Amino acid sequence: MKIFSKEQIYEGDRLTIKKQNISSADLMERAGISLFNWLDARLQGAPVPILVFCGIGNNGGNGLVLARHLITHGYNVKTFIVDFSDKRSQDFLINYERLKGTTKDWPISIHDGDDLPLISDQDIIVDAIFGVGLNRPISNWVVNLFKHFKASKALTVSVDIPSGLFTDRVPKHEDAVVFSSLILSFQTPKLAFFLPETSKYVDQWEALDIGIDTQYLQDTETEAHILGKLDVLPMYKQRGKFSHKGEFGHALIIGGSYGKIGAVQLASRAVLASGAGLVTAFTPKCGYIPLQAAFPEAMVITDLDEEKITNIDFNIKPTSIGIGVGLGTDEKTLDAFETFLKSNTVPLVIDADGLNSLSKNNKLLKYLKEDSILTPHPKELERLIGAWEDDFDKLKKTKAFAKKYKVLVLIKGANSIAVYQDKLYINSTGNPGLATAGSGDVLTGVITGLLAQGYTALEATCFGMYLHGKSADIAIEFKGYQSLIASDVISYLGQAYLDLFELAEKPSAAPKQEPKSKNEK
Ligand SMILES: NC(=O)C1=CN([C@@H]2O[C@H](COP(=O)(O)OP(=O)(O)OC[C@H]3O[C@@H](n4cnc5c(N)ncnc54)[C@H](O)[C@@H]3O)[C@@H](O)[C@H]2O)[C@@H](O)CC1
Ligand SMILES: Nc1ncnc2c1ncn2[C@@H]1O[C@H](COP(=O)(O)OP(=O)(O)O)[C@@H](O)[C@H]1O
Numbered sequence: 001m002k003i004f005s006k007e008q009i010y011e012g013d014r015l016t017i018k019k020q021n022i023s024s025a026d027l028m029e030r031a032g033i034s035l036f037n038w039l040d041a042r043l044q045g046a047p048v049p050i051l052v053f054c055g056i057g058n059n060g061g062n063g064l065v066l067a068r069h070l071i072t073h074g075y076n077v078k079t080f081i082v083d084f085s086d087k088r089s090q091d092f093l094i095n096y097e098r099l100k101g102t103t104k105d106w107p108i109s110i111h112d113g114d115d116l117p118l119i120s121d122q123d124i125i126v127d128a129i130f131g132v133g134l135n136r137p138i139s140n141w142v143v144n145l146f147k148h149f150k151a152s153k154a155l156t157v158s159v160d161i162p163s164g165l166f167t168d169r170v171p172k173h174e175d176a177v178v179f180s181s182l183i184l185s186f187q188t189p190k191l192a193f194f195l196p197e198t199s200k201y202v203d204q205w206e207a208l209d210i211g212i213d214t215q216y217l218q219d220t221e222t223e224a225h226i227l228g229k230l231d232v233l234p235m236y237k238q239r240g241k242f243s244h245k246g247e248f249g250h251a252l253i254i255g256g257s258y259g260k261i262g263a264v265q266l267a268s269r270a271v272l273a274s275g276a277g278l279v280t281a282f283t284p285k286c287g288y289i290p291l292q293a294a295f296p297e298a299m300v301i302t303d304l305d306e307e308k309i310t311n312i313d314f315n316i317k318p319t320s321i322g323i324g325v326g327l328g329t330d331e332k333t334l335d336a337f338e339t340f341l342k343s344n345t346v347p348l349v350i351d352a353d354g355l356n357s358l359s360k361n362n363k364l365l366k367y368l369k370e371d372s373i374l375t376p377h378p379k380e381l382e383r384l385i386g387a388w389e390d391d392f393d394k395l396k397k398t399k400a401f402a403k404k405y406k407v408l409v410l411i412k413g414a415n416s417i418a419v420y421q422d423k424l425y426i427n428s429t430g431n432p433g434l435a436t437a438g439s440g441d442v443l444t445g446v447i448t449g450l451l452a453q454g455y456t457a458l459e460a461t462c463f464g465m466y467l468h469g470k471s472a473d474i475a476i477e478f479k480g481y482q483s484l485i486a487s488d489v490i491s492y493l494g495q496a497y498l499d500l501f502e503l504a505e506k507p508s509a510a511p512k513q514e515p516k517s518k519n520e521k
């Protein structure tokens with residue numbers, strides 16, 4: 001699913017209004033009704049007090065439309081205008097009048113210095129104060145209102161985006177953003193929903209189709225994409241009945257050092273569990289017995305040295321290589337890594353100590369084969385590209401690095417992001433259970449295994465991180481977060497594959513389904 005920038009959202013609104021020959025108030029009505037449908041389908045008339053807080057712009061306008069429909073459907077609604085500026089948008093005013101025509105409970109205006117309304121933790125707060133139009137720091141009295149929301153512990157639903165969250169920068173103060181239990185976002189989510197520094201404001205999000213022009217949605221190139229099942233399913237390669245293991249490639253995992261052979265075993269097992277035909281592990285001699293004993297499906301080649309890799313030499317023709325897991329950064333290993341990089345022409349995944357080797361000796365970067373896949377977690381990334389201001393700056397720097405060396409960088413984390421040729425591919429699967437030793441080694445194996453089967457670097461990375469996270473999402477249903485271990489992610493990979501072909505289950509009371517916009521294949 002594409003993630004549109006602030007400018008593209010405004011352009012989409014404008015173009016839709018023109019092409020569909022409607023007014024902006026009509027579009028606002030449609031947006032407001034999509035909010036109502038979603039909430040009504042789940043509230044089903046519950047008498048819960050709903051407190052709708054509206055700004056004076058179009059986000060506020062959405063709130064007024066929602067309030068009006070809730071009132072006419074008999075819900076228990078109180079509407080507040082958060083009067084942070086005397087500049088009211090046209091569509092806000094239209095809906096302000098409409099609302100006053102609907103109920104005798106006119107909206108209550110809140111100004112700087114007014115007492116804040118009483119909010120019980122049984123209430124529902126609708127945050128329609130700021131949308132994507134936020135363009136400067138928020139007045140303190142509004143920040144106090146946000147703190148008041150948080151202190152009330154009431155369920156908070158944000159319209160389009162949590163008020164106070166910018167679409168393109170990290171908020172200066174944590175209190176200046178509404179902590180949202182649920183965001184009902186128009187048409188597509190925003191990039192800020194997926195970054196470590198801003199995701200704390202985002203619990204759940206839903207994208208509501210408001211009928212933005214499908215041609216525009218289809219034709220507009222966006223920097224970021226969130227990858228769901230429907231985005232990765234087209235990448236899946238069917239298996240023919242008469243296929244044989246040679247067709248599914250031969251991956252080579254290079255890594256391991258004394259006491260860290262397990263990383264190689266995890267990666268090698270993940271290679272086969274992702275569907276590759278053959279896997280060979282290249283490790284120090286100390287890895288030979290453990291690997292052959294623990295994982296008979298793998299073939300093993302060993303280094304001359306007992307405890308570390310000192311000379312990478314193999315007589316097989318792998319179709320993909322994954323290097324770095326458990327590798328260590330001993331001087332001799334660094335030299336072997338350099339020699340290997342200079343001669344390698346095979347599709348390559350570099351992880352863990354392979355990345356640290358690149359950081360220790362960044363003149364090696366120029367030897368990286370085009371489309372090599374680097375899979376750093378944030379700490380490894382910082383060693384590679386240097387420190388960054390915030391998550392947006394991190395992405396900017398990573399894009400520059402990926403373009404400069406013509407590589408793909410997968411930044412691992414809660415929402416892993418693959419950075420490739422100026423684009424960002426954000427993973428939608430995975431959970432905190434994955435914060436466990438070796439889960440990154442498994443990811444390396446999955447991606448190397450997919451590369452071996454002929455997936456492109458981008459496909460192997462996007463499909464790989466999706467399956468890896470999906471496997472963990474299935475595994476925690478049986479294991480819980482705490483006791484999920486990396487081996488489980490391998491064991492449940494098969495279920496992750498099978499899940500690809502399960503139809504997405506309908507929410508319990510499916511709201512009136514707007515026609516799916518084309519860009520959601
Ligand atoms: N135009 C339309 O018909 C549609 C607009 N949409 C809604 O409109 C929102 C964007 O609306 P707006 O562009 O009016 O902007 P917002 O409603 O997000 O912000 C309101 C106004 O506040 C001002 N402002 C920004 N930061 C401020 C601050 N810190 N202190 C005081 N004032 C500040 C801005 O001038 C802005 O116009 C979207 O988030 C979405 O909710 C959607 O309904 C889609 C349809
Ligand atoms: N909170 C989280 N939610 C989802 N995925 C996570 C979370 N924490 C870590 N992960 C995932 O777990 C893996 C961790 O990789 P890494 O840090 O390399 O672990 P290791 O080095 O132990 O193998 C990555 O795939 C990352 O995306």
Ligand SMILES: [K+]
Nearest residue numbers: 130159161163
């Ligand atoms: K909002």
